[in-house]
Amino acid sequence: MSANLNTTHARLDLGALKTACAACNLREICLPAGLSPEEIDKLDHLVYVRRKIKRGDALYRAGTTFEAIYAVRSGFFKTRVTTQDGRDQVTGFSMAGEILGMDGISHDEYTCDAIALEDSEICTIPYSQLEKLSIEVPSLQRHFHKVMSREIVRENGVMMLLGVMRAEERLAAFLLNLSQRLSARGYSPLEFNLRMTREEIGSYLGMKLETVSRSFSKFQADGLIAVDQKYIRLQDIDGLREIYAHHTR
Amino acid sequence: MSANLNTTHARLDLGALKTACAACNLREICLPAGLSPEEIDKLDHLVYVRRKIKRGDALYRAGTTFEAIYAVRSGFFKTRVTTQDGRDQVTGFSMAGEILGMDGISHDEYTCDAIALEDSEICTIPYSQLEKLSIEVPSLQRHFHKVMSREIVRENGVMMLLGVMRAEERLAAFLLNLSQRLSARGYSPLEFNLRMTREEIGSYLGMKLETVSRSFSKFQADGLIAVDQKYIRLQDIDGLREIYAHHTR
DNA sequence: CGCCAGGTTGACACTTTTCAAGCCGCGTGG
Protein backbone atom coordinates (compact mmCIF):
# COMPACT_ATOMS: atom_id res chain seq x y z
CA MET A 1 0.00 0.00 0.00
CA SER A 2 2.63 2.37 1.07
CA ALA A 3 4.67 1.37 -1.96
CA ASN A 4 1.68 2.08 -4.13
CA LEU A 5 1.17 5.50 -2.69
CA ASN A 6 4.79 6.30 -3.24
CA THR A 7 4.67 5.23 -6.83
CA THR A 8 1.57 7.28 -7.50
CA HIS A 9 3.12 10.20 -5.84
CA ALA A 10 6.30 9.85 -7.83
CA ARG A 11 4.27 9.82 -11.03
CA LEU A 12 2.38 12.94 -10.10
CA ASP A 13 5.33 15.25 -9.92
CA LEU A 14 8.14 13.32 -11.48
CA GLY A 15 9.75 16.53 -12.62
CA ALA A 16 10.07 17.86 -9.12
CA LEU A 17 11.25 14.54 -7.77
CA LYS A 18 13.95 14.02 -10.33
CA THR A 19 16.98 15.39 -8.61
CA ALA A 20 19.56 17.52 -10.27
CA CYS A 21 22.86 17.21 -8.48
CA ALA A 22 24.00 20.25 -10.39
CA ALA A 23 21.30 22.31 -8.71
CA CYS A 24 21.58 20.70 -5.29
CA ASN A 25 23.07 22.73 -2.50
CA LEU A 26 24.54 19.57 -1.02
CA ARG A 27 26.74 18.83 -3.99
CA GLU A 28 29.90 19.94 -2.22
CA ILE A 29 29.28 17.53 0.63
CA CYS A 30 27.58 14.66 -1.14
CA LEU A 31 28.67 12.14 -3.75
CA PRO A 32 29.31 14.71 -6.50
CA ALA A 33 31.95 16.46 -4.40
CA GLY A 34 35.01 17.21 -6.45
CA LEU A 35 33.41 16.48 -9.81
CA SER A 36 33.51 18.99 -12.64
CA PRO A 37 30.22 20.44 -13.90
CA GLU A 38 30.35 18.13 -16.93
CA GLU A 39 30.91 15.13 -14.72
CA ILE A 40 28.07 16.14 -12.41
CA ASP A 41 25.96 16.32 -15.51
CA LYS A 42 26.74 12.69 -16.25
CA LEU A 43 25.86 11.77 -12.71
CA ASP A 44 22.55 13.54 -13.19
CA HIS A 45 21.81 11.35 -16.16
CA LEU A 46 21.96 8.30 -13.96
CA VAL A 47 18.55 7.29 -12.75
CA TYR A 48 18.73 9.39 -9.68
CA VAL A 49 15.27 9.63 -8.25
CA ARG A 50 14.30 11.35 -5.10
CA ARG A 51 12.00 9.52 -2.72
CA LYS A 52 10.26 10.47 0.49
CA ILE A 53 10.55 8.34 3.59
CA LYS A 54 8.16 8.96 6.44
CA ARG A 55 9.37 9.19 9.98
CA GLY A 56 9.66 5.70 11.41
CA ASP A 57 9.72 4.01 8.02
CA ALA A 58 12.67 2.03 6.73
CA LEU A 59 14.69 3.12 3.74
CA TYR A 60 15.90 -0.47 3.61
CA ARG A 61 16.12 -3.42 5.94
CA ALA A 62 18.70 -6.07 6.70
CA GLY A 63 18.27 -9.01 4.37
CA THR A 64 16.75 -7.02 1.51
CA THR A 65 18.63 -7.50 -1.73
CA PHE A 66 21.04 -4.70 -2.42
CA GLU A 67 20.51 -2.65 -5.53
CA ALA A 68 21.31 0.93 -4.69
CA ILE A 69 23.06 3.25 -2.34
CA TYR A 70 21.29 6.35 -1.12
CA ALA A 71 22.16 9.94 -0.45
CA VAL A 72 20.22 11.73 2.26
CA ARG A 73 18.68 14.75 0.59
CA SER A 74 16.91 16.01 3.69
CA GLY A 75 15.96 14.58 7.04
CA PHE A 76 17.69 12.23 9.41
CA PHE A 77 18.30 8.49 9.62
CA LYS A 78 19.61 5.93 12.01
CA THR A 79 21.18 2.66 10.98
CA ARG A 80 21.08 -0.34 13.26
CA VAL A 81 22.04 -3.98 13.35
CA THR A 82 20.00 -6.55 15.20
CA THR A 83 21.00 -9.82 16.81
CA GLN A 84 19.11 -13.11 16.63
CA ASP A 85 17.67 -12.47 20.07
CA GLY A 86 16.29 -9.06 19.22
CA ARG A 87 18.77 -6.71 20.84
CA ASP A 88 20.00 -4.03 18.55
CA GLN A 89 22.84 -1.60 18.21
CA VAL A 90 22.53 1.75 16.48
CA THR A 91 25.59 1.95 14.25
CA GLY A 92 25.19 5.51 13.04
CA PHE A 93 23.07 8.56 12.41
CA SER A 94 22.98 10.08 8.93
CA MET A 95 22.12 13.60 7.89
CA ALA A 96 21.84 15.51 4.63
CA GLY A 97 24.56 14.75 2.12
CA GLU A 98 25.62 11.51 3.73
CA ILE A 99 25.59 8.18 1.94
CA LEU A 100 23.71 5.11 3.13
CA GLY A 101 23.67 1.48 2.09
CA MET A 102 27.31 0.71 1.42
CA ASP A 103 27.11 -2.22 3.80
CA GLY A 104 24.99 -3.95 1.17
CA ILE A 105 27.71 -4.24 -1.45
CA SER A 106 29.60 -7.02 0.27
CA HIS A 107 26.96 -9.75 0.12
CA ASP A 108 24.39 -8.27 -2.24
CA GLU A 109 22.04 -7.64 0.61
CA TYR A 110 21.85 -4.99 3.26
CA THR A 111 23.13 -6.00 6.65
CA CYS A 112 21.42 -3.31 8.68
CA ASP A 113 18.20 -1.35 8.83
CA ALA A 114 18.07 2.31 7.86
CA ILE A 115 15.20 4.05 9.61
CA ALA A 116 14.06 7.63 9.11
CA LEU A 117 13.96 9.57 12.37
CA GLU A 118 11.98 12.34 10.71
CA ASP A 119 10.22 12.74 7.40
CA SER A 120 13.07 12.58 4.94
CA GLU A 121 13.99 12.60 1.29
CA ILE A 122 16.65 10.49 -0.32
CA CYS A 123 18.28 10.17 -3.71
CA THR A 124 18.57 6.66 -5.08
CA ILE A 125 21.82 5.76 -6.81
CA PRO A 126 21.53 2.39 -8.51
CA TYR A 127 24.74 0.60 -7.78
CA SER A 128 25.14 -1.12 -11.13
CA GLN A 129 24.92 2.23 -12.88
CA LEU A 130 27.30 3.80 -10.43
CA GLU A 131 29.77 1.03 -11.26
CA LYS A 132 29.43 1.72 -14.96
CA LEU A 133 29.77 5.45 -14.62
CA SER A 134 32.80 4.99 -12.37
CA ILE A 135 34.58 3.47 -15.33
CA GLU A 136 33.84 6.49 -17.48
CA VAL A 137 34.48 9.06 -14.79
CA PRO A 138 37.58 8.20 -12.76
CA SER A 139 37.09 11.07 -10.35
CA LEU A 140 33.71 9.61 -9.46
CA GLN A 141 35.34 6.27 -8.74
CA ARG A 142 37.94 7.97 -6.61
CA HIS A 143 35.39 9.96 -4.69
CA PHE A 144 33.21 6.95 -4.09
CA HIS A 145 36.21 5.13 -2.68
CA LYS A 146 36.78 8.08 -0.39
CA VAL A 147 33.23 7.95 0.82
CA MET A 148 33.54 4.26 1.66
CA SER A 149 36.91 4.80 3.28
CA ARG A 150 35.50 7.65 5.33
CA GLU A 151 32.84 5.30 6.61
CA ILE A 152 35.55 2.86 7.69
CA VAL A 153 37.38 5.64 9.48
CA ARG A 154 34.19 6.83 11.12
CA GLU A 155 33.52 3.37 12.44
CA ASN A 156 37.06 3.18 13.78
CA GLY A 157 36.21 6.28 15.74
CA VAL A 158 33.07 4.71 17.13
CA MET A 159 35.05 1.65 18.16
CA MET A 160 37.34 3.99 20.04
CA LEU A 161 34.32 5.57 21.73
CA LEU A 162 32.91 2.24 22.73
CA GLY A 163 36.19 0.63 23.60
CA VAL A 164 38.06 3.13 25.70
CA MET A 165 35.79 5.98 26.75
CA ARG A 166 33.46 6.27 29.69
CA ALA A 167 29.86 7.39 29.62
CA GLU A 168 30.32 11.15 29.89
CA GLU A 169 33.22 11.18 27.47
CA ARG A 170 31.12 9.30 24.93
CA LEU A 171 28.25 11.72 25.25
CA ALA A 172 30.58 14.71 24.95
CA ALA A 173 32.11 13.17 21.83
CA PHE A 174 28.65 12.57 20.42
CA LEU A 175 27.52 16.16 20.98
CA LEU A 176 30.72 17.61 19.53
CA ASN A 177 30.43 15.38 16.49
CA LEU A 178 26.81 16.39 15.88
CA SER A 179 27.70 20.03 16.34
CA GLN A 180 30.51 19.80 13.82
CA ARG A 181 28.39 18.05 11.21
CA LEU A 182 25.52 20.49 11.61
CA SER A 183 27.94 23.35 11.31
CA ALA A 184 29.31 21.92 8.06
CA ARG A 185 25.77 22.07 6.71
CA GLY A 186 25.21 25.67 7.64
CA TYR A 187 23.29 25.11 10.85
CA SER A 188 24.22 26.52 14.20
CA PRO A 189 26.89 24.42 15.89
CA LEU A 190 25.73 25.66 19.29
CA GLU A 191 22.07 24.83 19.39
CA PHE A 192 20.03 22.13 17.78
CA ASN A 193 17.21 19.70 18.25
CA LEU A 194 18.06 16.07 18.66
CA ARG A 195 16.21 13.85 16.26
CA MET A 196 16.72 10.68 18.25
CA THR A 197 15.51 9.45 21.62
CA ARG A 198 17.70 8.92 24.66
CA GLU A 199 17.41 5.23 24.03
CA GLU A 200 18.76 5.58 20.50
CA ILE A 201 21.64 7.73 21.70
CA GLY A 202 22.31 5.14 24.36
CA SER A 203 22.28 2.30 21.88
CA TYR A 204 24.73 4.16 19.67
CA LEU A 205 27.03 4.96 22.57
CA GLY A 206 26.78 1.58 24.24
CA MET A 207 24.98 2.78 27.34
CA LYS A 208 21.52 2.65 28.85
CA LEU A 209 19.03 5.45 28.33
CA GLU A 210 19.10 6.23 32.06
CA THR A 211 22.83 6.80 31.89
CA VAL A 212 22.37 9.09 28.90
CA SER A 213 19.78 11.04 30.81
CA ARG A 214 21.96 11.30 33.89
CA SER A 215 24.92 12.45 31.86
CA PHE A 216 22.81 15.16 30.22
CA SER A 217 21.70 16.27 33.66
CA LYS A 218 25.28 16.31 34.88
CA PHE A 219 26.42 18.40 31.93
CA GLN A 220 23.59 20.80 32.55
CA ALA A 221 24.36 21.05 36.26
CA ASP A 222 27.97 21.82 35.36
CA GLY A 223 26.88 24.57 32.98
CA LEU A 224 28.25 22.84 29.90
CA ILE A 225 24.96 22.58 28.07
CA ALA A 226 21.33 23.52 28.38
CA VAL A 227 18.85 20.72 27.83
CA ASP A 228 15.15 21.03 27.24
CA GLN A 229 13.83 17.72 26.01
CA LYS A 230 15.31 17.33 22.55
CA TYR A 231 16.61 20.87 22.40
CA ILE A 232 20.29 21.20 23.22
CA ARG A 233 22.39 24.30 23.51
CA LEU A 234 26.13 23.94 23.91
CA GLN A 235 27.19 26.59 26.41
CA ASP A 236 30.78 25.59 26.98
CA ILE A 237 32.28 23.84 24.01
CA ASP A 238 35.77 23.90 25.46
CA GLY A 239 34.47 22.29 28.61
CA LEU A 240 32.98 19.53 26.50
CA ARG A 241 36.22 19.12 24.61
CA GLU A 242 38.04 18.79 27.86
CA ILE A 243 35.77 16.01 28.98
CA TYR A 244 36.10 14.35 25.61
CA ALA A 245 39.90 14.53 25.67
CA HIS A 246 40.13 13.24 29.20
CA HIS A 247 39.93 9.54 28.46
CA THR A 248 42.15 9.00 31.43
CA ARG A 249 40.58 5.94 32.96
CA MET B 1 68.88 1.11 8.21
CA SER B 2 66.16 -1.40 8.32
CA ALA B 3 64.83 0.09 5.09
CA ASN B 4 68.26 -0.32 3.57
CA LEU B 5 68.44 -3.91 4.55
CA ASN B 6 65.05 -4.52 3.05
CA THR B 7 66.02 -2.89 -0.21
CA THR B 8 69.19 -4.89 -0.47
CA HIS B 9 67.31 -7.99 0.30
CA ALA B 10 64.69 -7.21 -2.30
CA ARG B 11 67.39 -6.75 -4.86
CA LEU B 12 69.00 -10.03 -4.03
CA ASP B 13 66.05 -12.20 -4.87
CA LEU B 14 63.64 -9.97 -6.69
CA GLY B 15 62.34 -12.88 -8.62
CA ALA B 16 61.29 -14.75 -5.54
CA LEU B 17 59.78 -11.67 -3.97
CA LYS B 18 57.74 -10.68 -6.96
CA THR B 19 54.41 -12.24 -6.18
CA ALA B 20 52.32 -14.02 -8.70
CA CYS B 21 48.68 -13.90 -7.68
CA ALA B 22 48.06 -16.61 -10.22
CA ALA B 23 50.32 -18.95 -8.29
CA CYS B 24 49.26 -17.81 -4.83
CA ASN B 25 47.20 -20.21 -2.78
CA LEU B 26 45.37 -17.27 -1.24
CA ARG B 27 43.90 -16.08 -4.51
CA GLU B 28 40.43 -17.38 -3.70
CA ILE B 29 40.35 -15.42 -0.47
CA CYS B 30 42.34 -12.34 -1.36
CA LEU B 31 41.83 -9.43 -3.75
CA PRO B 32 41.90 -11.57 -6.93
CA ALA B 33 38.90 -13.58 -5.77
CA GLY B 34 36.39 -13.99 -8.55
CA LEU B 35 38.69 -12.79 -11.33
CA SER B 36 39.29 -14.88 -14.43
CA PRO B 37 42.80 -16.20 -15.08
CA GLU B 38 43.36 -13.48 -17.70
CA GLU B 39 42.25 -10.81 -15.26
CA ILE B 40 44.48 -12.18 -12.54
CA ASP B 41 47.26 -11.95 -15.05
CA LYS B 42 46.63 -8.24 -15.43
CA LEU B 43 46.64 -7.84 -11.69
CA ASP B 44 50.01 -9.58 -11.65
CA HIS B 45 51.37 -7.00 -14.04
CA LEU B 46 50.68 -4.30 -11.47
CA VAL B 47 53.70 -3.57 -9.40
CA TYR B 48 52.85 -6.09 -6.78
CA VAL B 49 55.90 -6.56 -4.64
CA ARG B 50 56.15 -8.70 -1.59
CA ARG B 51 57.79 -7.25 1.50
CA LYS B 52 58.74 -8.69 4.86
CA ILE B 53 57.71 -7.01 8.08
CA LYS B 54 59.35 -8.08 11.30
CA ARG B 55 57.36 -8.79 14.39
CA GLY B 56 56.69 -5.54 16.19
CA ASP B 57 57.39 -3.37 13.17
CA ALA B 58 54.79 -1.18 11.51
CA LEU B 59 53.55 -1.79 8.00
CA TYR B 60 52.32 1.81 8.11
CA ARG B 61 51.51 4.37 10.71
CA ALA B 62 48.77 6.93 11.23
CA GLY B 63 49.67 10.16 9.49
CA THR B 64 51.86 8.59 6.81
CA THR B 65 50.78 9.57 3.32
CA PHE B 66 48.65 6.93 1.70
CA GLU B 67 49.92 5.31 -1.46
CA ALA B 68 49.04 1.68 -1.35
CA ILE B 69 46.83 -0.93 0.19
CA TYR B 70 48.32 -4.20 1.32
CA ALA B 71 47.38 -7.84 1.24
CA VAL B 72 48.66 -10.02 4.04
CA ARG B 73 50.61 -12.80 2.37
CA SER B 74 51.64 -14.52 5.58
CA GLY B 75 51.75 -13.61 9.24
CA PHE B 76 49.47 -11.60 11.44
CA PHE B 77 48.76 -7.91 12.03
CA LYS B 78 46.87 -5.70 14.41
CA THR B 79 45.53 -2.29 13.51
CA ARG B 80 45.04 0.34 16.16
CA VAL B 81 44.01 3.94 16.53
CA THR B 82 45.50 6.19 19.17
CA THR B 83 44.09 9.23 20.96
CA GLN B 84 45.90 12.46 21.71
CA ASP B 85 46.50 11.31 25.24
CA GLY B 86 48.12 8.06 24.26
CA ARG B 87 45.41 5.51 24.93
CA ASP B 88 44.77 3.23 22.03
CA GLN B 89 42.15 0.91 20.68
CA VAL B 90 42.91 -2.15 18.61
CA THR B 91 40.47 -1.99 15.71
CA GLY B 92 41.20 -5.34 14.16
CA PHE B 93 43.47 -8.31 13.58
CA SER B 94 44.38 -9.32 10.05
CA MET B 95 45.54 -12.65 8.75
CA ALA B 96 46.62 -14.08 5.41
CA GLY B 97 44.54 -12.93 2.46
CA GLU B 98 43.06 -9.93 4.23
CA ILE B 99 43.46 -6.38 3.00
CA LEU B 100 44.94 -3.54 5.02
CA GLY B 101 45.16 0.20 4.55
CA MET B 102 41.75 1.09 3.16
CA ASP B 103 41.35 3.67 5.92
CA GLY B 104 43.99 5.72 4.13
CA ILE B 105 41.94 6.44 1.02
CA SER B 106 39.65 8.98 2.63
CA HIS B 107 42.21 11.65 3.49
CA ASP B 108 45.30 10.50 1.60
CA GLU B 109 46.92 9.42 4.81
CA TYR B 110 46.52 6.41 7.02
CA THR B 111 44.48 6.94 10.14
CA CYS B 112 45.72 3.96 12.09
CA ASP B 113 48.86 1.95 12.71
CA ALA B 114 49.27 -1.55 11.29
CA ILE B 115 51.70 -3.56 13.40
CA ALA B 116 52.98 -7.05 12.66
CA LEU B 117 52.34 -9.44 15.54
CA GLU B 118 54.72 -11.97 14.03
CA ASP B 119 57.21 -11.92 11.18
CA SER B 120 55.00 -11.37 8.17
CA GLU B 121 54.96 -10.84 4.46
CA ILE B 122 52.71 -8.47 2.58
CA CYS B 123 51.93 -7.65 -1.02
CA THR B 124 51.88 -3.98 -1.92
CA ILE B 125 49.12 -2.80 -4.21
CA PRO B 126 49.73 0.79 -5.29
CA TYR B 127 46.39 2.51 -5.07
CA SER B 128 46.75 4.69 -8.15
CA GLN B 129 47.43 1.63 -10.24
CA LEU B 130 44.57 -0.25 -8.67
CA GLU B 131 42.32 2.65 -9.63
CA LYS B 132 43.51 2.48 -13.23
CA LEU B 133 43.17 -1.25 -13.51
CA SER B 134 39.69 -1.07 -11.97
CA ILE B 135 38.63 0.87 -15.03
CA GLU B 136 39.90 -1.80 -17.36
CA VAL B 137 38.70 -4.73 -15.29
CA PRO B 138 35.20 -4.11 -13.94
CA SER B 139 35.17 -7.30 -11.94
CA LEU B 140 38.21 -6.05 -10.06
CA GLN B 141 36.40 -2.83 -9.27
CA ARG B 142 33.43 -4.75 -8.08
CA HIS B 143 35.48 -7.04 -5.93
CA PHE B 144 37.42 -4.18 -4.40
CA HIS B 145 34.13 -2.53 -3.49
CA LYS B 146 33.09 -5.75 -1.85
CA VAL B 147 36.27 -5.88 0.16
CA MET B 148 35.71 -2.35 1.43
CA SER B 149 32.07 -3.05 2.13
CA ARG B 150 33.00 -6.18 4.03
CA GLU B 151 35.25 -4.10 6.21
CA ILE B 152 32.32 -1.78 6.97
CA VAL B 153 30.17 -4.77 7.87
CA ARG B 154 32.92 -6.24 10.01
CA GLU B 155 33.20 -3.01 11.94
CA ASN B 156 29.44 -2.96 12.42
CA GLY B 157 29.86 -6.32 14.07
CA VAL B 158 32.56 -5.02 16.36
CA MET B 159 30.34 -2.10 17.33
CA MET B 160 27.72 -4.65 18.26
CA LEU B 161 30.27 -6.52 20.37
CA LEU B 162 31.36 -3.40 22.13
CA GLY B 163 27.95 -1.87 22.46
CA VAL B 164 25.69 -4.63 23.68
CA MET B 165 27.69 -7.63 24.80
CA ARG B 166 29.29 -8.36 28.12
CA ALA B 167 32.82 -9.54 28.75
CA GLU B 168 32.39 -13.28 28.35
CA GLU B 169 30.13 -12.92 25.36
CA ARG B 170 32.73 -10.74 23.66
CA LEU B 171 35.47 -13.20 24.29
CA ALA B 172 33.36 -16.10 23.02
CA ALA B 173 32.57 -14.10 19.89
CA PHE B 174 36.24 -13.36 19.44
CA LEU B 175 37.28 -17.00 19.72
CA LEU B 176 34.55 -18.18 17.38
CA ASN B 177 35.51 -15.55 14.83
CA LEU B 178 39.18 -16.51 14.95
CA SER B 179 38.28 -20.15 14.67
CA GLN B 180 36.13 -19.53 11.62
CA ARG B 181 38.78 -17.46 9.85
CA LEU B 182 41.52 -19.97 10.56
CA SER B 183 39.29 -22.72 9.30
CA ALA B 184 38.70 -20.82 6.05
CA ARG B 185 42.47 -20.83 5.57
CA GLY B 186 42.84 -24.53 6.07
CA TYR B 187 43.95 -24.46 9.69
CA SER B 188 42.29 -26.32 12.50
CA PRO B 189 39.27 -24.45 13.79
CA LEU B 190 39.61 -26.19 17.14
CA GLU B 191 43.14 -25.43 18.24
CA PHE B 192 45.45 -22.55 17.53
CA ASN B 193 48.03 -20.26 19.02
CA LEU B 194 47.02 -16.72 19.72
CA ARG B 195 49.34 -14.20 18.16
CA MET B 196 48.31 -11.33 20.39
CA THR B 197 48.66 -10.63 24.10
CA ARG B 198 45.83 -10.51 26.60
CA GLU B 199 46.18 -6.77 26.59
CA GLU B 200 45.70 -6.59 22.82
CA ILE B 201 42.67 -8.85 23.00
CA GLY B 202 41.33 -6.64 25.76
CA SER B 203 41.90 -3.48 23.78
CA TYR B 204 40.07 -4.98 20.82
CA LEU B 205 37.18 -6.16 22.96
CA GLY B 206 36.96 -3.05 25.12
CA MET B 207 37.98 -4.72 28.36
CA LYS B 208 41.00 -4.85 30.62
CA LEU B 209 43.58 -7.58 30.31
CA GLU B 210 42.66 -8.90 33.75
CA THR B 211 39.08 -9.35 32.64
CA VAL B 212 40.27 -11.20 29.54
CA SER B 213 42.37 -13.44 31.72
CA ARG B 214 39.55 -14.10 34.14
CA SER B 215 37.16 -14.92 31.31
CA PHE B 216 39.66 -17.39 29.85
CA SER B 217 39.95 -19.01 33.27
CA LYS B 218 36.20 -19.17 33.60
CA PHE B 219 35.83 -20.81 30.19
CA GLN B 220 38.48 -23.31 31.11
CA ALA B 221 36.87 -24.07 34.46
CA ASP B 222 33.60 -24.66 32.62
CA GLY B 223 35.27 -27.05 30.21
CA LEU B 224 34.63 -24.88 27.17
CA ILE B 225 38.26 -24.42 26.22
CA ALA B 226 41.74 -25.45 27.25
CA VAL B 227 44.20 -22.61 27.71
CA ASP B 228 47.93 -22.88 27.97
CA GLN B 229 49.44 -19.44 27.57
CA LYS B 230 48.80 -18.56 23.93
CA TYR B 231 47.65 -22.02 22.99
CA ILE B 232 43.89 -22.41 22.85
CA ARG B 233 41.84 -25.49 22.21
CA LEU B 234 38.11 -25.15 21.76
CA GLN B 235 36.55 -28.10 23.54
CA ASP B 236 32.91 -27.16 23.40
CA ILE B 237 32.12 -24.98 20.43
CA ASP B 238 28.39 -25.20 20.99
CA GLY B 239 28.88 -24.06 24.56
CA LEU B 240 30.78 -21.05 23.27
CA ARG B 241 28.07 -20.34 20.73
CA GLU B 242 25.51 -20.45 23.49
CA ILE B 243 27.40 -17.88 25.51
CA TYR B 244 27.83 -15.77 22.41
CA ALA B 245 24.14 -15.90 21.54
CA HIS B 246 23.06 -15.05 25.05
CA HIS B 247 23.32 -11.28 24.84
CA THR B 248 20.45 -11.12 27.24
CA ARG B 249 21.58 -8.42 29.57
C1' DC C 1 -9.41 14.90 28.54
C1' DG C 2 -6.83 11.10 29.22
C1' DC C 3 -3.39 8.17 27.72
C1' DC C 4 1.17 6.93 26.69
C1' DA C 5 5.77 7.29 24.97
C1' DG C 6 9.68 9.40 26.37
C1' DG C 7 12.38 11.36 29.98
C1' DT C 8 14.22 12.08 34.82
C1' DT C 9 15.71 10.63 39.21
C1' DG C 10 16.69 7.60 43.22
C1' DA C 11 18.24 3.34 45.46
C1' DC C 12 20.42 -0.70 44.93
C1' DA C 13 22.76 -4.60 42.41
C1' DC C 14 26.12 -6.23 39.54
C1' DT C 15 29.94 -6.20 36.33
C1' DT C 16 34.16 -4.63 35.42
C1' DT C 17 38.13 -1.95 36.71
C1' DT C 18 41.76 -0.90 39.73
C1' DC C 19 45.46 -2.00 42.58
C1' DA C 20 48.43 -5.31 44.30
C1' DA C 21 50.98 -9.53 44.77
C1' DG C 22 52.91 -13.37 42.89
C1' DC C 23 53.95 -16.80 39.16
C1' DC C 24 55.70 -18.55 34.87
C1' DG C 25 58.50 -18.96 30.82
C1' DC C 26 61.77 -17.17 27.79
C1' DG C 27 65.75 -14.77 26.31
C1' DT C 28 70.10 -12.60 27.76
C1' DG C 29 74.33 -12.32 29.82
C1' DG C 30 77.59 -14.00 33.01
Added chain:
DNA sequence: CCACGCGGCTTGAAAAGTGTCAACCTGGCG
Protein backbone atom coordinates in the same frame (compact mmCIF):
# COMPACT_ATOMS: atom_id res chain seq x y z
C1' DC D 1 74.63 -23.99 31.48
C1' DC D 2 72.52 -21.55 34.92
C1' DA D 3 70.87 -17.29 37.07
C1' DC D 4 68.56 -13.36 36.41
C1' DG D 5 65.28 -10.13 34.81
C1' DC D 6 61.33 -8.92 32.61
C1' DG D 7 57.21 -9.12 29.97
C1' DG D 8 53.13 -11.41 30.08
C1' DC D 9 49.72 -13.75 32.76
C1' DT D 10 46.82 -15.07 36.78
C1' DT D 11 44.33 -14.24 40.88
C1' DG D 12 42.39 -11.78 44.91
C1' DA D 13 40.13 -7.95 47.23
C1' DA D 14 38.24 -3.55 47.13
C1' DA D 15 36.44 0.44 44.45
C1' DA D 16 34.10 2.55 40.83
C1' DG D 17 30.99 2.88 37.09
C1' DT D 18 27.05 1.59 34.94
C1' DG D 19 22.89 -1.19 34.75
C1' DT D 20 18.46 -2.47 36.76
C1' DC D 21 14.18 -1.59 38.75
C1' DA D 22 10.81 1.42 40.11
C1' DA D 23 8.36 5.63 40.76
C1' DC D 24 7.08 9.72 38.94
C1' DC D 25 6.81 13.59 35.66
C1' DT D 26 5.77 15.87 31.20
C1' DG D 27 4.15 16.98 26.72
C1' DG D 28 1.93 15.64 22.65
C1' DC D 29 -1.61 13.24 20.29
C1' DG D 30 -5.81 10.79 19.54
